[in-house]
Amino acid sequence: xxxxxxxxxxxxxxxxxxxxxxxxxxxxxxxxxxxxxxxxxxxxxxxxxxxxxxxxxxxxxxxxxxxxxxxxxxxxxxxxxxxxxxxxxxxxxxxxxxxxxxxxxxxxxxxxxxxxxxxxxxxxxxxxxxxxxxxxxxxxxxxxxxxxxxxxxxxxxxxxxxxxxxxxxxxxxxxxxxxxxxxxxxxxxxxxxxxxxxxxxxxxxxxxxxxxxxxxxxxxxxxxxxxxxxxxxxxxxxxxxxxxxxxxxxxxxxxxxxxxxxxxxxxxxxxxxxxxxxxxxxxxxxxxxxxxxxxxxxxxxxxxx
Numbered sequence: 001x002x003x004x005x006x007x008x009x010x011x012x013x014x015x016x017x018x019x020x021x022x023x024x025x026x027x028x029x030x031x032x033x034x035x036x037x038x039x040x041x042x043x044x045x046x047x048x049x050x051x052x053x054x055x056x057x058x059x060x061x062x063x064x065x066x067x068x069x070x071x072x073x074x075x076x077x078x079x080x081x082x083x084x085x086x087x088x089x090x091x092x093x094x095x096x097x098x099x100x101x102x103x104x105x106x107x108x109x110x111x112x113x114x115x116x117x118x119x120x121x122x123x124x125x126x127x128x129x130x131x132x133x134x135x136x137x138x139x140x141x142x143x144x145x146x147x148x149x150x151x152x153x154x155x156x157x158x159x160x161x162x163x164x165x166x167x168x169x170x171x172x173x174x175x176x177x178x179x180x181x182x183x184x185x186x187x188x189x190x191x192x193x194x195x196x197x198x199x200x201x202x203x204x205x206x207x208x209x210x211x212x213x214x215x216x217x218x219x220x221x222x223x224x225x226x227x228x229x230x231x232x233x234x235x236x237x238x239x240x241x242x243x244x245x246x247x248x249x250x251x252x253x254x255x256x257x258x259x260x261x262x263x264x265x266x267x268x269x270x271x272x273x274x275x276x277x278x279x280x281x282x283x284x285x286x287x288x289x290x291x292x293x294x295x296x297x298x299x300x301x302x303x304x305x
Contacts, residue, residue, distance in 0.1 A: 007177075009279075010122060011154065022236055022275060030120075036244075044126070066269075070130045070131075070132055071130055071131040071132065072129060072130050072131055073128075073130060073131065073200050073201075074180060074200075074201075074202050074219070075129075075156035075157045075158065075160060075200075075219070076112070076127055076128065076129040076157070077127065077128060077129070077155055077156065077157055077199075077200055078124060078125075078126070078127040078155075078157075078158045079125040079126055079127075079128075079137060079141075079153065079154070079155050080122050080123065080124055080125060080153070080154035080155075080156065081122070081123050081125050081151070081152070081153055081154070081161055082121050082122040082123060082151065082152050082154075083147065083148050083150060083151035083152070084148060084149075084150050084151070085148065090126070095237040115194050122154070122162070125137075125141070127158050129158075134196075134200060136243060138193070138196075143188075143189040143192075144188045144189055144226050144228060144233065145185050145186075145189050147186050147228045148228070149228055149229060149230050149294055150228065150229065151227075151228045152226065152227045152228070153192070153223060153225065153226045154223060154224075154225050155167075155196055155199060155200075155223055155224050155225075156222060156223030156224075156238075157222055157223060160222050162223055162225065162238075164294075164295065166222075168222050168240050169222055169223075169238060169240065169291060170291065171240065171260075171289060171291075172220075172238060172239040172240045172241050172242050172290070173221065173238075173239055173241075173242035173243055173244065173288055173289055173290035173291055173293075173294075174236045174237060174238045174239065174288065174289065174291070174294075175236065175237040175239075175261060175262045175265050175286060175287070175288045176234055176235065176236040176237075176286075176287060176288075176289075177234070177235050177265075177266075177270065177278065177284055177285070177286045177287070178232050178233070178234045178282065178283055178284040179191075179232060179233045179234075179235070179283055180231065180232055180280075180281065180282040180283055181228075181229070181230070181232050181233055181282075182231075184233055188226070188233045188246070191269070191270055191271075192226045192235065194269045194270070194271075195224050195235055195237065195265075195269055195270075196224060196228070198224075198237075198264070198265070198268070198269045199223070199224045199237070202219055202221070203264070203268075204221060204237065204261045204264045204269070205219060205220055205257065205261055206220065206257070206260045206261075206264070207257060210231060214231055218240075219240075220239040220240055220241060220258070220261065221237060221238070221239060221240075221261075222238045222239065222240050223237075223238045224236065224237050224238070225238070231282055232282045232283075235270075237238045237261065237265055238260065239261065241291075241302075242254075242258070242288075242290035242291070243255035243290075245301060258288060258303065259288075259303060259305060262286055262287075262288055262303065262305040264304050265286060266305050267285040270286070272286075274305075285304045285305070286304070286305050287302045287303065287305075288302065288303040288304075288305075289301065289302050289303075
């Protein structure tokens with residue numbers, strides 16, 4: 001399985017800044033193409049020594065303050081997709097507009113029969129490992145609000161299959177929220193974008209964002225999902241471990257860390273108030289449930305923020 005890589009300090013800060021800058025650029029309308037730069041005459045062509053740039057600036061590791069170079073992510077990621085149109089078909093049908101596909105992964109032999117059958121229908125769209133490649137992908141796929149009913153996007157770290165039975169997921173759980181479709185059609189695209197950015201930027205887990213941590217622990221996040229259903233949308237964040245409730249100090253610390261991820265998801269990513277109540281017709285609170293409890297149809301151990 002792929003493990004989370006640790007970027008050098010300057011590169012880590014540059015990558016975070018690049019994600020923020022790219023998101024801000026996506027939100028704010030810039031000047032029209034006809035506008036001339038402030039320090040140049042209109043119609044003047046600025047001379048750029050491309051050879052010198054190619055020789056002197058190659059990656060963010062060479063120049064952590066220059067945002068015109070490739071910004072590596074903490075981990076490579078893979079986007080998966082399925083919908084009623086993909087089931088039982090030999091040729092993958094993905095919601096791409098003009099982006100190349102990567103070959104499908106072989107289903108791991110260790111997965112159970114149910115997962116094996118399910119993985120025959122899910123399609124691998126593409127993998128990426130930089131900020132720039134993410135935006136290239138995002139700008140060339142159909143947004144969730146325009147997907148058909150029963151379609152799903154799965155964004156997981158490379159090497160991790162989006163199934164409970166995967167080794168990285170089997171002991172974990174998920175934060176999820178269910179939102180009425182008719183009231184959130186205009187919000188779901190933004191929410192899914194912010195969820196993906198939080199995942200690839202590793203900003204959900206407080207132990208990975210604290211400057212005081214010299215050697216951050218392994219990331220708890222394995223992937224994020226958006227599901228389109230006839231009457232609602234569902235957003236989920238999957239984790240590799242889940243509290244057991246055994247009362248030990250380690251388990252209490254894990255629960256505190258899991259709760260911090262859920263609060264970040266609710267407040268920073270989705271934009272709700274900390275004390276805001278969300279449950280209602282077709283809607284749920286932001287709630288966590290281990291995969292083992294989900295499989296057993298239990299709900300007593302839910303964590304709600």
